[in-house]
Every structure is written in C-alpha cells, then in structure tokens.
Amino acid sequence: MLLNQLYKALIVGVAIVAVSGCTSMGKKAGDAANDAASAKGMTSGGLNGSNLIDDQLRAKSVFYFELDRTDVNPADQAALAAHARFLAANHGKHASLVGHADERGTREYNMALGEHRAMAVAEVLTMNGVSKSQIEIVSYGEEKPAAMGHDEPSWAQNRRVELDCK
Amino acid sequence: MQGRFKHLVLLFFAGLFSFTSQAIFGALTIEITKGNHSALPIAVVPFQWAGQTSLPPENIAAIVSSDLEQSGRFKAFPVQKMPQFPTAPGEINYPAWKGIGMESLVVGQIQPFGSRYRVVFQLVDVFKSSAPMQTQGQAVLSSSQILIGREYTIEAKDFRKLAHQISDIIFEKLTGIRGAFSTKIAYVSVEQLGLRKRRYHLEVADIDGHDPKELLVSSEPLISPAWSPRGDMLAYVSFENKRPEIYIQQVATGRRQAVSSFPGLNGAPTWSPDSHSLAMVLSKDGNPEIYVMNVATRQLTRITQNAAIDTEPQWAPDGKSIVFTSDRGGKPQIYRHWLNGDREDRLTFTGDYNARPRFTPDGLRIIMVHRNNNRFHIAVQDIEAGVTQVLTETELDESPTVAPNGSMVIYATQYFGKGVLSAVSIDGRVRLRVPSQRGEVREPAWSPFFN
Numbered sequence: 001m002l003l004n005q006l007y008k009a010l011i012v013g014v015a016i017v018a019v020s021g022c023t024s025m026g027k028k029a030g031d032a033a034n035d036a037a038s039a040k041g042m043t044s045g046g047l048n049g050s051n052l053i054d055d056q057l058r059a060k061s062v063f064y065f066e067l068d069r070t071d072v073n074p075a076d077q078a079a080l081a082a083h084a085r086f087l088a089a090n091h092g093k094h095a096s097l098v099g100h101a102d103e104r105g106t107r108e109y110n111m112a113l114g115e116h117r118a119m120a121v122a123e124v125l126t127m128n129g130v131s132k133s134q135i136e137i138v139s140y141g142e143e144k145p146a147a148m149g150h151d152e153p154s155w156a157q158n159r160r161v162e163l164d165c166k
Numbered sequence: 167m168q169g170r171f172k173h174l175v176l177l178f179f180a181g182l183f184s185f186t187s188q189a190i191f192g193a194l195t196i197e198i199t200k201g202n203h204s205a206l207p208i209a210v211v212p213f214q215w216a217g218q219t220s221l222p223p224e225n226i227a228a229i230v231s232s233d234l235e236q237s238g239r240f241k242a243f244p245v246q247k248m249p250q251f252p253t254a255p256g257e258i259n260y261p262a263w264k265g266i267g268m269e270s271l272v273v274g275q276i277q278p279f280g281s282r283y284r285v286v287f288q289l290v291d292v293f294k295s296s297a298p299m300q301t302q303g304q305a306v307l308s309s310s311q312i313l314i315g316r317e318y319t320i321e322a323k324d325f326r327k328l329a330h331q332i333s334d335i336i337f338e339k340l341t342g343i344r345g346a347f348s349t350k351i352a353y354v355s356v357e358q359l360g361l362r363k364r365r366y367h368l369e370v371a372d373i374d375g376h377d378p379k380e381l382l383v384s385s386e387p388l389i390s391p392a393w394s395p396r397g398d399m400l401a402y403v404s405f406e407n408k409r410p411e412i413y414i415q416q417v418a419t420g421r422r423q424a425v426s427s428f429p430g431l432n433g434a435p436t437w438s439p440d441s442h443s444l445a446m447v448l449s450k451d452g453n454p455e456i457y458v459m460n461v462a463t464r465q466l467t468r469i470t471q472n473a474a475i476d477t478e479p480q481w482a483p484d485g486k487s488i489v490f491t492s493d494r495g496g497k498p499q500i501y502r503h504w505l506n507g508d509r510e511d512r513l514t515f516t517g518d519y520n521a522r523p524r525f526t527p528d529g530l531r532i533i534m535v536h537r538n539n540n541r542f543h544i545a546v547q548d549i550e551a552g553v554t555q556v557l558t559e560t561e562l563d564e565s566p567t568v569a570p571n572g573s574m575v576i577y578a579t580q581y582f583g584k585g586v587l588s589a590v591s592i593d594g595r596v597r598l599r600v601p602s603q604r605g606e607v608r609e610p611a612w613s614p615f616f617n
Contacts, residue, residue: 068497104542106522106535106564107389107609108434108447109491109498111410112454112475115431138409139431143387150562150583 057082063121065159067102070116072124080121083163084128091134096164097121099139100146102155107141114139114161121161206340207267208234209243213274213287214253222276224325226285226332230272232374233333233347236589237573238596240340243268255288255312263292270313270340272332282321285328289314289336314339326376346569349373350613351576352381352391352400353587357605368402370417370613375600381415382422391611392436400611401425401435401444412446414461425461430454436480445469445479445488456490456503469503470510476501478522483529489513491521500534514547516554522565526572526592533557533566533575544577546592557594567612568592578608 060079063072072080087093099118101110118137126132147154210231215222234240249262252273263271274287294311314335320328327348334345350370357365366388371378382388386405393400394414401414412432415422426432430449437444444459448466456469456479470476474494481488488503498521500514514520519537526533526546536545536554541561547554557575566577576589581599585606589598600607 104562105498105519105537106478106491108478109475109493109521111431111433112447112449112477115449115454116475137430140387140405141389143389143405150580 054082054085058086061163063161063163064156065117065161067155067159068113070113070120072120077124080124081128083165084125084130087125087134087165088129088131091131093165094134094136095125095130096136096138096166098162098164099137100144100158100160100162101142102158103142103145103150104155107143111139111141114141117159117161121163205239205241206269207241207243208270208272208336208340209248209263209268210234210272211248211251211253211274212245213276213285216275216277218278222283222325223322224329226276226287226325226329227272227274229326229329229374230333230336233330233345234337236374236598237337237345237347238591239337239573255290258290258292260292268292270336272336279319282319283325285318285320287314287316287332288312289339326372330372330374343573344571344615346571346573346612346615347373349570349615350397351375351567352393352611352613353607354388354391354609355605355607356585368400370400373612381417381420389609390434391609393611393613394437395439395441395614397614397616399437401437403433403435412444414444425464426459431477434478438481439483439485445481445490447477447479456488458488480523480525482525483527489523489525489532491523500532513549513552514554515552516547520545524566524568526568527570528572533568535564535566544575544590546575546594555594557590557592558588558597560588563588565609567610569612570615576610576612578610 057079060076063076063080065073083095087095097118099114099116101113115137118139122135122137125135142158145154145158146160147157210227212225212227231242235242249266250259252258253275254273258271258273269292271290271292272287273290274285277284289312291311291313316335318328330347333347337343337345337347351373352368352370355367355369357367359365364385366384366386367380368382368388368391369378369380381400382404384404384406386408388405389403391400391402398418399414399416401412403410404413410432411424412426412435413422413424425444426446426448428448428450431447431454433447435444435446442460442462444461446457446459447454448457449455453473454475454477455471456476458467458469459465469479469488470490470492472494474492476490476492476494478491479488480490486505488505489500490503491498492501493499495512497518499512500520500523501510501512503510513532514534517536517538520534522535523532524534525531530550531546531548533544533546536543536556538556542563543556543561544558544563544566545554545556558577560579562580564578566575568575572592574589574591576587578585579588580586585608587600587607587610589600590596
C-alpha cells in the first residue's frame with residue numbers, strides 16, 4: 001500500500017520536475033540548477049515522500065483572496081508551508097511577494113490592501129521558519145491586473161499575491 | 167452686410183469643429199438629468215471678424231458658449247436659431263430677443279491690429295431696460311443694460327485663453343461665483359502597447375481638454391497626482407523603480423525630485439494649504455499610516471497610530487484638520503484628525519465603504535467614493551449635518567476632484583469597459599461624460615485658480 005503511494009508520488013514527481021522552483025511560470029535561467037538540485041533530491045530522497053509532495057505543492061505560487069479580505073485562505077497553508085521549507089533550506093533564495101487588489105474602490109486603499117495581503121502571506125512563511133531577511137514585499141494595488149475584464153471572475157483573479165523565488 | 171453675414175456663417179460652422187480638434191478628450195457629450203430648469207438662458211452671438219482671412223485664430227463666441235453651457239448653470243442659445251447677429255449693443259433688436267425669452271446677450275468684434283488682434287465684447291441684459299429713450303426716432307441704449315464691456319489686444323496664441331477669461335467674467339457677473347474656465351486638469355492617460363505592456367502619461371490640459379502638455383511618461387504606473395496650492399507643482403506616485411515612490415515636479419520646468427522612498431508604501435500625497443507640507447501614507451513602520459512631511463526639511467510627523475489601514479489624507483482648507491480613509495471600524499470610512507489636540511472623529515456612517523475624501527473649497531462638505539449595493543458612486547456629505555447625497559449613476563467611480571469654485575466634480579469611471587472622465591455638478595443635476603480619443607484616462611486632479 002505504502003509502495004503504491006510512493007510509486008504514484010514518483011510518477012507525479014517526474015512529471016513536475018520540469019516546473020520545480022517557487023513559481024509555476026515556466027522555465028527561467030537557473031531552472032537547470034534547480035532541476036539538478038531536485039533531481040538530486042529525488043534520487044537521494046527518492047523514498048522520502050515529503051520532498052516530492054513539496055515540489056508539487058510549490059507549483060502553486062499565486063494565492064487568492066476574498067473581496068475586502070486580507071486573510072490567507074486556509075487551503076493555501078500547505079503550499080505556503082512547502083515554500084517556507086524550501087526557503088528555510090536555501091538561505092540564498094529570496095521570496096518576492098507582490099500584492100494586488102481588484103479595480104473596485106479607491107486606488108490608494110487598494111495599494112494598502114495589496115500590501116496587507118502580501119504581509120499576510122509573509123507571516124505564514126515566517127511562522128514556518130523563513131527569516132524576514134529572505135522576504136521582499138511590494139504592492140501594486142489595482143495597477144497590474146492579471147485579468148482585464150470588469151466582472152466578478154476577472155476581479156477574483158486580481159485579488160492575489162504572487163510569490164516568486166529568486 | 168452680405169460680407170459680414172458670410173463671415174458669421176463661417177464662424178458658426180468653424181465653431182462646430184474648433185473644440186474637437188487637438189483635444190485629448192473627444193467630443194463632449196452633455197447629459198443633463200432631472201432637467202436643469204434653473205439654467206440661465208444666454209445667447210453668445212458669433213463675434214464680428216474684420217480680418218482678411220476667412221476665420222480668426224479661434225471662434226471665441228463658440229468657446230464661451232461651450233464653457234457656459236457645460237458649467238450646467240447656463241443654457242446657451244443655438245446659433246442657427248438666433249433672430250439676428252448683432253456685433254455691438256447698438257445693433258441689438260431687443261423685442262426680438264425678449265420675445266424668445268433671452269435674458270442675456272454677448273456680442274463682440276475681433277479685428278487684426280498689426281501682428282496682433284483687438285477683441286471687444288459686451289455682456290448685455292436684455293430685460294433691464296424700460297423703454298429706451300428716444301432721440302430723433304433713434305433708440306438710445308441705456309447704459310445700465312451693458313453689464314460688462316471689455317477691450318483687449320492679444321496675440322493669436324492667446325485666443326483660447328482670452329475666451330476662457332471672458333467666460334470667467336460673464337459667469338461671475340451673472341452667478342456671483344468665480345468662474346473656473348481658466349483652470350487646468352491633470353490626469354493620467356494609459357496606452358495599451360501589448361498584452362502586458364502599457365505606457366503611462368501624466369498630462370495637464372485646459373479644463374475643456376484642449377492643449378494637453380505631457381509632464382512625464384513611464385512604462386510603470388503613475389497615480390495620485392496632486393496640485394500644490396499655487397498650481398506651480400504636482401506631487402504624484404510613480405512606480406518607475408518597481409515600487410511606489412512620491413515625487414514632486416515643477417509644472418513649468420519639468421524639474422522633479424523624489425521626496426519619499428521609504429520601504430513599503432509611499433502614497434496619496436496632498437499639499438497643506440500653506441504649501442510647506444505634504445500629507446502622505448507610509449507603511450515603513452509596519453502598517454499604512456498617515457504622516458505629514460515638511461517638504462523643505464523632509465522631517466516627518468506621524469498622524470495616525472493603529473493596526474488598521476489609514477490612507478488617502480487630505481488637508482481641510484483652513485489647515486486645521488486632515489481627513490482620511492481608515493478601516494479601523496472594519497470597512498473603509500472617513501475620519502478627521504484635528505492637528506491641534508490630536509483628536510480623531512469618524513465622519514461617515516452611511517454605507518459600508520466611504521473613502522478618498524476631498525473637501526469642497528468652503529470646507530463645509532466632503533466629496534467621496536461611496537459604495538452602495540456593490541456599486542461605487544461619488545457622493546457629497548455635509549459635514550455638520552451628516553447628510554450624504556449620491557451624485558452619480560455611473561458604477562465604478564473613483565478619484566473625485568472638486569473645482570476650485572466648488573461648483574463641479576470631475577471623477578474617473580468606466581464607460582463600456584474603457585476608463586473615462588466624467589463630471590457632475592455639486593448639486594448632482596448636470597452630468598457630463600468626457601470620452602477620450604487616445605487610450606484610457608484616469609486619476610483627474612483639478613488645478614487651483616492661477617492668480
């Protein structure tokens with residue numbers, strides 16, 4: 001039973017090695033090093049299920065928020081904890097947290113909302129062992145929407161914090 | 167007579183086009199709601215043109231007519247319905263104008279004067295006379311009927327400026343309120359260059375949208391422009407270094423400097439009435455709070471202290487208090503901080519979202535963004551009485567800015583998915599939409615009077 005689960009994890013791990021790293025935004029320079037590190041992690045920790053699950057969890061790098069709210073969705077805790085473990089184990093890495101809001105309401109209040117959201121995500125990271133010096137926060141308020149529509153689905157996509165590891 | 171009439175007809179047609187050429191704003195669309203029955207009827211008769219070319223540099227009468235109509239307080243009489251085209255008070259056929267209910271007439275003349283131009287106009291009260299005195303069968307104008315008469319000598323480049331000045335004079339004479347037609351508007355216009363690529367322009371234009379001048383262009387956002395009290399500087403927030411920073415820039419020279427670049431937020435700058443300080447929001451101490459910065463010394467005084475978001479400060483016209491947005495009660499509402507005594511009062515209690523306060527010039531009311539049924543409107547609140555009135559029917563409203571004479575509010579909103587500016591009179595009765603020709607327009611800021 002356990003072996004079955006491990007085999008499944010291995011297959012998933014192989015599939016997602018290509019997108020390992022903090023962000024799921026595709027390959028960037030330095031991903032080769034990441035891949036090497038994760039590949040190493042996979043073979044040496046191949047029977048260690050949590051590393052592979054962490055890779056999978058860390059694929060999630062955009063975190064969404066309810067209207068007017070700045071509290072992190074409990075469903076995001078696991079992914080953030082995985083990011084935290086990665087950062088705690090790699091002190092040379094920095095997490096950039098960029099906070100956003102949807103277009104409704106006033107621009108400067110939305111700047112503050114975006115920052116509060118990024119800070120809420122940062123707090124989850126620090127509570128999971130990441131040092132503050134590894135975290136950079138910036139808010140763009142409503143200025144850089146991900147979705148350009150003027151409707152609920154677009155607004156929901158814009159209330160977000162984007163996590164990027166460098 | 168024939169020649170002069172031809173000139174007037176040409177001026178009429180030129181008038182249809184003159185205020186759409188070169189304007190960042192497209193054709194102005196006036197939507198008058200609730201029927202503004204108290205609008206004063208006025209006829210601005212096309213000025214006589216005595217020059218050799220077919221048209222003068224600008225159609226002054228058309229600009230004045232447009233200014234007065236768009237203030238919401240006047241109903242400008244259409245040129246094509248005018249019973250006659252007098253160019254001086256002595257030519258006016260009073261019964262003809264009285265018969266159509268016209269109260270005020272503006273007549274004028276433009277003639278070349280060397281390399282410059284001489285412009286004369288009179289504002290005439292149609293109803294003021296008793297029967298004019300007759301001398302040898304000729305009607306003599308009673309001097310009390312000419313409310314204002316002025317003569318100017320100007321260059322070609324100053325025609326629009328003079329037209330707005332004439333609008334100011336007529337407006338003030340007939341309403342008792344100082345005209346705001348010579349003021350300017352700052353705004354941000356945004357060009358979409360690609361899917362994720364934009365270009366932001368900080369511009370200043372005449373209040374009718376003409377003659378836009380670019381102050382700054384950036385590939386990163388620009389927000390929150392704010393005029394200094396004398397209109398010589400603009401403060402704004404720029405993301406040119408990939409984070410929000412506050413800059414101040416001289417409008418005339420373009421010289422700029424960053425004044426606030428702390429970690430975290432630097433935002434919402436507004437000038438103190440004595441122009442020595444900027445109120446702003448900073449989060450460098452862990453949380454967005456209101457600070458006051460002395461511009462010369464850069465010394466900071468902290469104004470708010472709590473775990474909530476405090477932002478969007480604005481000084482009262484008497485400099486004694488600062489209003490701002492705070493969500494310390496759970497959702498954004500407007501509060502007032504008294505600088506002497508450190509007291510804070512909550513001002514808004516209607517609706518679950520009130521933000522971005524702006525005082526009217528008399529300090530008695532605040533304009534704000536107000537949410538009702540998930541729609542964002544512009545509302546005005548009498549501070550003393552606590553009464554709130556929603557001014558707009560548009561639904562994604564933001565960034566209201568008040569005219570320096572308190573008569574009108576310009577704000578940003580969406581029109582069929584595109585960012586545009588709109589205007590509403592302070593009593594909510596007259597609404598204008600200003601669609602833009604190039605890209606989207608947002609973040610309007612109405613200049614002060616330029617003394």
